[in-house]
Amino acid sequence: xxxxxxxxxxxxxxxxxxxxxxxxxxxxxxxxxxxxxxxxxxxxxxxxxxxxxxxxxxxxxxxxxxxxxxxxxxxxxxxxxxxxxxxxxxxxxxxxxxxxxxxxxxxxxx
Amino acid sequence: xxxxxxxxxxxxxxxxxxxxxxxxxxxxxxxxxxxxxxxxxxxxxxxxxxxxxxxxxxxxxxxxxxxxxxxxxxxxxxxxxxxxxxxxxxxxxxxxxxxxxxxxxxxxxxxxxxxxxxxxxxxxxxxxxxxxxxxxxxxxxxxxxxxxxx
Numbered sequence: 001x002x003x004x005x006x007x008x009x010x011x012x013x014x015x016x017x018x019x020x021x022x023x024x025x026x027x028x029x030x031x032x033x034x035x036x037x038x039x040x041x042x043x044x045x046x047x048x049x050x051x052x053x054x055x056x057x058x059x060x061x062x063x064x065x066x067x068x069x070x071x072x073x074x075x076x077x078x079x080x081x082x083x084x085x086x087x088x089x090x091x092x093x094x095x096x097x098x099x100x101x102x103x104x105x106x107x108x109x110x
Numbered sequence: 111x112x113x114x115x116x117x118x119x120x121x122x123x124x125x126x127x128x129x130x131x132x133x134x135x136x137x138x139x140x141x142x143x144x145x146x147x148x149x150x151x152x153x154x155x156x157x158x159x160x161x162x163x164x165x166x167x168x169x170x171x172x173x174x175x176x177x178x179x180x181x182x183x184x185x186x187x188x189x190x191x192x193x194x195x196x197x198x199x200x201x202x203x204x205x206x207x208x209x210x211x212x213x214x215x216x217x218x219x220x221x222x223x224x225x226x227x228x229x230x231x232x233x234x235x236x237x238x239x240x241x242x243x244x245x246x247x248x249x250x251x252x253x254x255x256x257x258x259x260x
Binding site: 106110 | 204
């Protein structure tokens with residue numbers, strides 16, 4: 001139930017980000033200065049934390065999505081859905097911890 | 111004895127109150143369900159690769175500027191990678207949000223407005239994104255150090 005809610009919320013969040021991400025990246029077609037000036041406005045701790053949150057949403061959505069696929073297509077999937085939820089949690093920590101250390105140390109040292 | 115075991119009378123199928131096979135839309139919902147799982151698995155590789163190359167390698171987030179994008183999109187490998195990621199992610203997100211609108215918007219007029227906005231935003235993202243990837247000129251930066259811009 002709660003993994004289903006989190007899957008929807010993280011999905012909508014990523015979809016909204018994708019809209020903004022395509023529009024701001026389209027500035028490379030305007031001029032190098034236009035793109036660089038927008039990228040400069042993103043290089044601060046507030047946006048940096050937002051980026052970490054976004055990557056957290058992506059990692060959760062990806063791993064929980066694999067769990068959904070396993071429940072749907074693997075004969076034993078429904079029986080092990082709870083164990084697979086804990087596998088998602090462990091996988092999340094394993095992937096997100098190194099990223100958060102790397103990314104936030106860059107964000108807070110610039 | 112024989113009468114009871116040889117030929118059990120078939121129980122007529124109960125009349126369902128809703129049609130289990132959709133009318134008029136073919137198998138659209140089935141294929142959208144399949145698409146969500148297939149595109150999801152592909153996106154896992156495409157998006158994790160995208161995040162690793164852009165945020166973990168090199169100088170991380172601080173390296174993102176015009177020269178970084180030019181370096182990637184002067185290579186057809188990254189153009190194709192990003193185009194696949196753009197289309198799969200946008201259609202995956204489009205389909206997910208479409209499902210959410212169907213679940214929570216109860217009035218058909220509300221659903222129509224939200225889906226119109228959704229279709230419009232998806233068209234903008236797909237058309238603009240695809241055009242930008244393939245009409246991009248890395249050499250419009252006079253300071254470019256790329257080999258092809260010399």
